[in-house]
Amino acid sequence: MLIGYARVSTQDQNLELQTEALTKAGCKKIFSDKISGSRAERPGLTKAQEALREGDTLVVWKLDRLGRSVRHLVDLVGKLHNEGVQFKSLTDAIDTGTASGRFFFHVMASLAEMERELTIERTRAGLEVARLLGRKGGRRRQMTDSKIKSAKKLLASGVPPRDVAGNLGVSVPTLYRWIPASNHP
Template identity: 70%
Template sequence: MTLQRDALTAAGCQKIFTDTISGAKTSRPGLDKALEQLRDGDTLVVWKLDRLGRSVKNLIGFTEQLDHAGVGFRSLTDQIDTTTPAGRFFFHVMASLAQMERELTAERTRAGLEAARASGRVPGRKRIMTDSKITSARKLLDAGTPAVDVAEHLGVSVPTLYRWIPASTR
């Protein structure tokens, strides 16, 4: 965060707005506040293009809105400046490449998960409730031990205990 703030300050930004929310989210208070204050002739400067959005469609739509309002756009890390024709072209190319990279990553992740399943492995986090824990929990619950105590003894939360042993099955 300090690196980004320092880069924006060095670029001559007079006002700096921050968000801790992902660029994929549509509602970001810092960005919303910045947009409220932008006027014709201003330039919105971001540290990196992916801080603004995740899809080409959204990024292009966003910069077109800025353009209609007479506001320029600069991305420091990506060397994009939409106040020039070459900058606008470069923006579209970089946005397309960024989206392609995200799609390839998702595709590789899906392929890895399918390969894991095909080889008999269960992808994802290891089950916290093993068969022996479920058996122990059933015995303790049947003996009248409160669910809170059973969950604590097994090292799980009460909702996890009930997810594996619903009250209706006892």
């Protein structure tokens, strides 16, 4: 029997493309998760594994829908193989029911991990270049230099901190973060 597994990373993503492809491939049962692949606990994958019997095939739409890393993929497919279960990835054309499929699985898994590591390296390099150019990541700060100057003047003239914060469009804690209470009357 073919048993399908589909996964998307976030709640607002749609499983429909994957489940439709798995159904067309002949999967009698399809289990799914709406959870990050980096999470160890994936209830849908656990249920799929529990449903698998010797001679069955676990089918996924794409290799990265199943594993968190090459090590995880290799371990999982190895465990399935030991239980007499095959693995098939539709878009990667991998079928571990054949010797060439097993070989291709290992090659594709290694390439997927390498691609992920290269993406991480490029991201880090880009952040470093941005840092060297004086750019900072994260949200823009709410208290600009002109707001700080205005806030100090207003506080010095006796305007209550809540009113100053309201006028500047920031919260009172944000105002106090930039101008501690000990710096004004």
